[in-house]
Every structure is written in structure tokens, then in C-alpha cells.
Amino acid sequence: MANFSKSTVPRFSVEVYQNEFLPEGGRDVNAIVTVTSTGGGTAGGVPLTDAAPASGRVAGRSPNAAVVLMVDCSGSMDHPPAKMRNARDATAAAIDALRDGTRFAVVAGTHVAGEVYPGDGQLATAGPRTRARAKEALRRLSAGGGTAVGTWLRLADRLLGAATGVDIRHGVLLTDGRNEHETPEELRAALDSCAGRFTCDARGVGTDWEVGEVTGIASALLGTADIVADPAGLAADFTQMMENAMGKEVADVALRLWTPVGAEIVFVKQVAPTMAELTGRRTGAGPRVGDYPTGSWGDESRDYHVCVRVPEAGIGQEMLAARVSLILPAPSGGAPRTLAQGLVRAVWTDDMAASTSINPQVAHYTGQAELAQVIQQGLDARKSGDFDGATAKLGRAVQLASVSGNADTAKLLSKVVDVVDAATGTVRLKARVAEADEMTLETRSTKTVRVKR
Template sequence: MTYDMSGPTRQPQPGIRLHVDLGGDPRPHRSAKIEAHLRVDVAADGAPTDLPAVQLAVIIAVDVAESNRAAVRHALPAALRALPDRISFAVLGSGPEPVRCYPRGDDEWAVADQGARRRAAFVAGSLPLHREGPRPAGYAAWVAGARSLLAGRPVSVRHLVLITDGSSAAATDGHRLEEELEACAGRFTCDVFAVGSDWAPDPLLALAERLHGTAEFVDDGLGRAITAAIQRLRRVHTPQLPIEVTVRPSVRQVSLSEKAPRPHRLGGLPEPGRPHRWSFPTYQWEQGGRDYLLTLVADSDGDPLETELQFAMVSIGDVHAPVTARWHLPEQSPPHAPAGADSVRTLNATARMRSALRQGLVALREHRRDTAEDRLGQAARLAVRFGTDWVLDEIRAVAHIEDAAEGRVRLRAVDTGTLGPMILRAGSRPGGPLADAVGARPGPGCGNCGAPAGSEARYCIACGERLL
């Protein structure tokens, strides 16, 4: 069971396994919420270890003030000298607007070889950075410039590495940045490396979440971090992989969010002429698993009670799995919880743990100590439940944990100006898969209309005919 998203240069393609756990059987009412845990595993299945560098285009953008030149003086040339042969790259420097520094002249892109790396490293030594004068245009200008430049490079993986000290953040950046992130969805991915101490974490986390990358603070080793990010891009087996969800007409809303390894908000694209089918693009699939939360809002009007119903079909390539549930009578209790109920609860609880940690650190930075203790206590209680040691370590840096299981913490005296890196980690740090996946084999097709069906499906979601 394979799926090809990147053209003839990517053979053989990875194998895909899909498993769906339902959160519970809903009570019938106007807007019942149905939650399901999707676990997707991608196996290499003979695919090459590294994506050929010729299939990558990377922009390295340096959004840094002159006063922080030391943070990039040695790291950037080192990262450029480590670029793999035949990768397409460009270097942008800082000004009131992003400035293309390499390659120079009419060429928008350089292709790495020994000479190109040496020239780029030399130019990086005198890279223009923000100086006193006109206020920089903000993060929106960086992603807009990257979108324009990458549009002319039709390769499998297109990526922006943004190095920032926060000096270009603009007061009006929020609305414009949101518009640019909408325009950039699906066009490229982005990793953000924060240097210095004057940046705000929220816009950096927005960049990472919406553009399917990471945001991290780098105090030392920036060159190694850039090189590691490019090496990770080369491990991508499938640059883009849409998760398609076909729903029954009673489903009014559909949302899908990645929970692990990194929290990402996914935008659903309706298919023209097919009002009940949604496609959720995902990016940078490496070998391994991912966990998603699928949420459906459905109405019970006209549906039978206490009858197994298929509310959605989840499809990835030629692998399909149904989302089935039944409407229970309001006055009756379900005979038993679905097997996947614990899985969905775990997915939601780990998301709450990350959110509580981030909210607690933000509250502490804003000197709202009561709120900070409450949120950090929630995070500690959930971290003990799931054995998430890194969350407890983060809390111990700012508070005494008196009783983690009960969620009791007591704040330490901390320099609130140092909390930015911790907030970034709370919002962007990778986590492991939540559960072992069960392989789902490609299901049968409907004999009446040919639509795909999950291996456990009994009726076709497209035409309603019984599957044989």
C-alpha cells in the first residue's frame, strides 16, 4: 500500500498504515461532537535513506540587528559551507525589507558546489543587518518574500530557515502575518531559530505551527542547528501527504489537528463539486508515526438510534479507515465505552498538558502569579500521569513541585525575561507517538459506485449500498 506525492523521482514510495480510535458514542442532539484519534505510520519500504539534494530549495533568512551580529558571524558561514552538493539555496539579509544577498546579480538561486559554498560563506561575512533608521517591515515581509522566491523553484521540498532576534517584529504584524500565513499554506515549510533575548514567542510559534516546522531558541551552536534542519529535510520520504475525510451529510463541521510529534493546526480544503469531502494537506513525512485528532460536529435529525453508522471515511492514498458510531438514547447509558475512548482522552489530555505549561509560563512572564501556579500545577499533574519528564523539568526551573500528582507547585523567584525559550519549547518541542499503531489494510471498493471503503465498513458512505 503505497502513495506517490512527489513525482517520478521518488521511487519506491513508503508504506502507510492507518488506525482510527473513536472517542465515544454520542448522544443525539443538534451539534453532537464526535472525536477520533488517527494514527498514521509511514515505513520506508525500500525508499532511499536521503532525499536527493537536488530536490530541495532552502532560503536562509537572517532577521537580526547589527547589535547581534556576533550571534551569526561564525554560524552562518559554517552552515553554508556544510550545504550538500546540488541543493538550491539563497541567503537573505536584513533591511527595511528583506535583501537578497546571495546569489548576486540576476540569478535568484544558487546550486551548491564547492565554489558556490565558498562564495556564499564569504558574502555572509558582510551580510547587511538591521541598523538604526526605518523600522523593519515585520515577519509578514519575510514569509511574503520567501513565498515569492520559492514560487519559481518547482522542487519536492521548499523550506525557509528564519533566524531572528525579534528586531523586525512590527506592531501591525499580527493581522498581516495571519494573511501571509494563509497565502503561504502548502507552498513551503519553515523552521525558526531565535537568537538574543528581545523576541516575542507567540509570532514565532505561529510561524512554526502554520508552516509545519519548529521554533526554537539557539543560544549556542546556530550553525549546527541550521545544518541539522537541512539534514532533517533530506530524510523526508513524502514531501506532501493529504489526509482526506469524506463525511455523511449530517456532519456539518470537520477539523483535523496534528498532536504528535509536533502540534500543528491543519487547514481543510473542500473539494470542488464534492461538498462532503475535505482534504487536509500535511508535509515533511519521515519514517515513523503521527497522531491526529479528528473532530466531527454532526446532527442527529433523521438518523436511527442505537444503530452503527459510518460518519466519515478517512483516506490516505489507497488506505482507508471508517469512523463509526451510534446515537444512544438520551436516557440510556452506553453498554460499554469504545475501545478507542482512552486513546482519544490521552490525545486531548496531552494537548491540555502542553497548553497548561505554555499558559503558566506566559502568566508568569506577565506577573500573574496565581494563574501561573494554577496552570503549572495542571501541567505537573498531567505530566505525572503520562510520565512526561521534560514537562516536569521545565516546571522545576520556575517552581518547587510540592505534590505533582495533586498539581501543587510553588513559584520560585525567576527572571521573567528568560522565559521566552521555555515558552517556545512548550509550544513546539517534538513529542513521541502516543500509542502503537495497528495496521489497516486497503479496504474494499463499493461494487455499486466504486468508492473506497474501510476494511471494517459494512455500507458505502457514497451511495449507501451494503458492501459485500
Template structure:
């Protein structure tokens, strides 16, 4: 078990401490599952200020699919219903450009985009804006990079690290080369974004890129029957975001000079790529953003490669430090865990056994630590085609 702190975060590693000492100058593989748990007790603390942006696809691609415009409006209203009083929020309409649907932009031409504060009046006004927005007016298609950029600029106005966006798209990206990638690079680690693809015109690889870069999730809603499914999904996604009370946690993985982190991936409760952030990185230290946390446990599969020592010797190969990034200064370490191993004879049967938690991920192959096999990326084609 690693250390814990007043933030209620605990780190615990699962791995076989006996590692075969590979001969002839080879490298040894060590695979571990790191369980990171946020204790539910801190969730009872006073609610923290938070900001939410809901990005809605109102392109022709959305309008062309029967049932989806009504489902989108119903889902957006359901999402608004989950916002807690005092939440800073905005609605964005996405076509070949992104514009703030609510609140009404300031009249000054150079004024930055602004957020509203959720109360009975503003939520009613936002619901009316959803009903009034024309769906299908964007003939140029979707430019996801512009959608992400506007969400980022809106959320940048909010000082608290609990910043989240929900992006709902029915369209393949029509932005120029590198436009989406550039926007994701700009806002990486600065807010979290969950992406939902609806209907059959969007590209999974694009929404996965959004979710991976912005510490979010991606999912599919491909049946608009009765409007209910999209409404439930959007409301549940926003409710989950409202339940997160600890700001962005960055996992810093430090290795000794003759070891390296070869792969890292979230494996539970869902399989997700980790977002590598630029803060405090060196050849021996890599940082991964994990977004905001509620009362939950997430598990990460870490694969290390190291030059083995003599049989019978022990070694500290790596340390994982959980840091809180509140956006106001240097990241604060709040918990840590150490990876210690003992080098064993390659013929030792105990060293050949995979830890049950590692084996259960399905991403380890062979005896002992094994090799990591990552699922392939989705093809760059619209969903359902």
C-alpha cells in the first residue's frame, strides 16, 4: 500500500515482486496494476465551484438523421437538469464554426466568452435557447477543433480546477489538416471532456482523440428511439462530473536510470488511454493527467523495462507520485507508491507466475510479467459505415 493524505487518495500496487534476471544483457519486464482509490469521506465536504460547457452538434449531419434533433434537444435539457446551483456553465452550438448559444455574448466585440451561473432563471433561459436553435443550418459540416477551442476559452475564465465539457457529435470532422490536433494540444490537461457520438456519421478515432487528450471518456448512442437513451446518457455523464470533488490528479512516474516506463493505460473501470502532460517531465519522469476525481477507484496497467541486477538482489525500480494540479501554482504531491523487486533465477517457478490482477487485465501475455498487447485503434471511417 502506498501513502495517503488528507485528500483521501490512496495508491496500491499489485505485481509479482520476483522478477527473472534475464541473462546476456537483456532487459526484464515488470508489469503492475496500480489501484488508485479516492475515499468517499471527502465527498461530504462543502461543494466546490465548478464549470461546465455543453457542446451540441447542430450541423446538417445531425438534422439529416430522423429522430436525432429532438433527441438532442431532450438530452441537452436533461443535462441542464443535473447542474447544481452555482455551477458556471455555457451552451455551445457547433457547425463549421462554434458559437456560444447561451449565455448571450457580451456586446463588446473584443470581450472574452463568458459563463452563466446556474439558477432557476438561467437554466430556464438556457432550455429556451436549446428549443430555439436551428439544427441543420451549418452547411460546412463540423470543425471539432473550433468546438474544443471555444469550450477551452470559456472554461479558462473559471479559476477552479473542476472544469468539464460534454461534446455530443453526429459528424465527421471537416476541419483543416491538424486543426483538431492543434486545439487538443492547446487545451491538453486544462479541462476534462467526455465525448459522445450519436447516429452514424461521426468517426470514432476523432472522438477517441478528444477523450484521450482531455482526460475524458467516449461512448456511442446510436438509437434515438423515444429520445430517452441520449437524455439518460447526457444526464448521467453530467451527474458523474458533478460528483467529482477533487481537481486534476497527475500521476508522475519516476524510474531509475537503467529502467523505463514502456506503456501505461487505464484498465478499470474502463479501458482508456492516458494523457501525457508536459509538466515536470524528463527522461526519467513522465506525467499523466487523469482529470478530476469523485469517490471511486481506477486501475492502471504499468509496464516497465529494466536492466536486471544479480540474482537475490533487491531494487527500487520506480516510484509513482500522485500530484494535485489546482491550476494556481506548482503541483502538490498528495500520495505515492514504490515499485520494489527482487531479481530471481529465471528458472524459479514463483518468478514465472503473473500477478492475478495483472493477468485479469487481459493485456499481459506469457508467464511472469509478460508482454503488453494494446487493442488496435479504430479505422478512420464514420461509425456504422
């Protein structure tokens, strides 16, 4: 059993990487914002207060967590029968990885959602006895019925929402098939209802599920998505997933952007460790202020690409284009706390060398964003029979992966194309590609590598 008890949650910092120089008439300012949380558990804990520590550390006790495990029990999970057995074993492994005191429940998902353990709309508290009882309940799970993922998520939301005194609310969802027993609109409504209430990691097992559905669930609920092509790998994946969840120490952190009069946010994207579009998830927080959700944090670092459009100004003028803050809601519902802050600047110059230079961080992540895009375009073209288009797009992907040092993506691409020359993006489509290899490339196309500093 894993032991993840910690006495404090992390210290946050914000670093801004940009070329602040613009040519005359220039308006778009790009910056990479690196947010890092470090040092959880390194000092004695004190009760949470509404005051922000000057150091940027969020003082607090060891976080309370609640987790709901949603296991696909549809009829397809019995083909082959080992798939259902592996799913039961993986869920048992995840339960073993729960920190003592974590509230948890298990949900069986078919065309309806059913409570497996503990039942009666409750959550159990993780300990030796409840783990044993949960695993006994798991042994009774069998496959049968359809798939309606939205109902699973709504039940998880009800269970997690009923938990009081909980800091971290998290879901884990496993599916092996397409969401055939509810409409896309019903699933979207469920995701909209659950967004901001809990985070959720989603996994597709085998190769009969829809990549867009699984990645869409994870994206909407600020979790991770991945493929487990061989069901035998589920237990290891679930254990790692749960250990990551148990490492989260503070929830509901938001990236807050203030802009001056006349400036506007063009986009906000998470660019590392994965690509995630946040622009449309802005919520207003006052005049010229918007918050963008980032979910739960442990000891980790993430990068965000922010683009601000500023008013034109003359040579020699400068302005604050944006103030970037990391915000945590106060437990009492009062004013949120500012955990860390950084500034995005704009300076107009007639020095062409200065104004045309692209910041290495911005250039790197612009390339990573294009890499994810051309992989998806290439796979779509291949599926539609446009082999020339697929070759061009996937060749560009190989080139971008090589330039950026994204070795993992390059390895996945090599299972779909024969690489003639990575530097020029010269490739040939493979005549035969395993479905699992194609789905793995598609699922993991948004994973990025960080720029070497």
C-alpha cells in the first residue's frame, strides 16, 4: 500500500519567457508562462487561512481526497473474458494505492451507472477493512449491457459532491468501447455539468473505443488520457494513475490574466506536459480580468502559451501587456489568494534584430502545437484515403519531432511511416499499420517535450 502523507502543499512560482520587443505597428505579444509547484511536505503544516503566505507557499494540512473509480462493465468487456478480469485487477490495484483516509467509491458503467461499493450514495474511507470489502465487491463484477458514459460521470459527480471536508475530488474512468447508448449532446451536457467540480483521468483499453471521446473527457475535466492497448497492462497503469492523483495537494488553481484598457487575450493554451486549449474556458473575474482553470497540483511544473493583442504605440514606448497571477479560491468563499505572479511586457523599437527575434520558448512550443495538429491531420487524411496528404502531413510531423527532440512522438510516428530523412520530413506510409499503433499515436499526439534551457 502506498503512503503519500505530506504535511504541506507546494510553493508556487511563475516565470515569464518572451521577446517583449515589437516593431512599429506590432500588436501581438507572445509569452510562455512556466508555473512550478515545489516543496510539498517539507515543512510543518498549519491550518488553512485566507491569508496568502508572502513566500508563495500555500500553507495547509495534508489534503483530504475523494476518488471515484468508474469501470466499464458493458458487454464488450467480456471479449475476450480476460479484459474484464484485468479491469477488476487494475481497479483493485488502484484501491491499494489510495492513501489511508481517502474517501472512495467504485461505479460500474453500462448503459446505466451502478454503485458497486460502498453503495447508498456514500463514499467509503480507505483503510484495510474497506479496501478488502471493495475488492470483494469487485470480484462480483461481470460484463453486460451498453455504454453511456455521461451517466457514469453524473453519478461520480453526485458521489464526490456529497463528500464534505474534501480538498481534492478526482475520477478515474475506464472504457473499452464507443459511447453508443447516449447522444454526443448528452455526453457534452454531462461534461459541462461536471467541469470544475472534479478532475478525471480517462483510459481506453483495447482498440474498439473512440479516441476523440476519451481525450475529450480528459480535456473537459482537466485530466489525462491514454491508451492501454493490452489489457494486461491495466494494473500498472492504474497504480501509476492513482499514485499521481494521491500526489495532488491543492485543487481549483486558476491562471488569472489582467490586461490594460485596449488590450485583449488572443489565446491561452497549456503547452506542457500536454497541449490543452484553455481560451474558451475563461470566466470573468472583474474588469479586464479573466480566470482560466488549471485543475489540481502536486509537485510539478507546467507551461502555458499566452498571446495578448495590445494597442499600437510609437517607437520607444512600452507598456504592461498583461499581469499573470496564480489564484486559489479562499476556503471561506472570500477573496482568492494570489500564489505567484509574473508580468508580460511590450516595448516598441525600430531595432529590426530585436523585434524580429523569436523567443526560443515561444518558438519551441509553436512547433509542438503544429506537431500535434499535423499528426491529427495526417491520420485523418490516411483514414479518408488521401495518401498524398497523409504523407505530407506525417512527414512534417517527423521533421518537427526531430527538430524539437520529441523522441517519444518520433518513435510512435515510425510505426505509421517509414522515415527516409527526418531532417527534411521525407517519409513513406507503411502499407500495414497495427490499429493499436495508430490509436496510440493519435491519443498521445498532444504530449510535448519541454524546451532545453
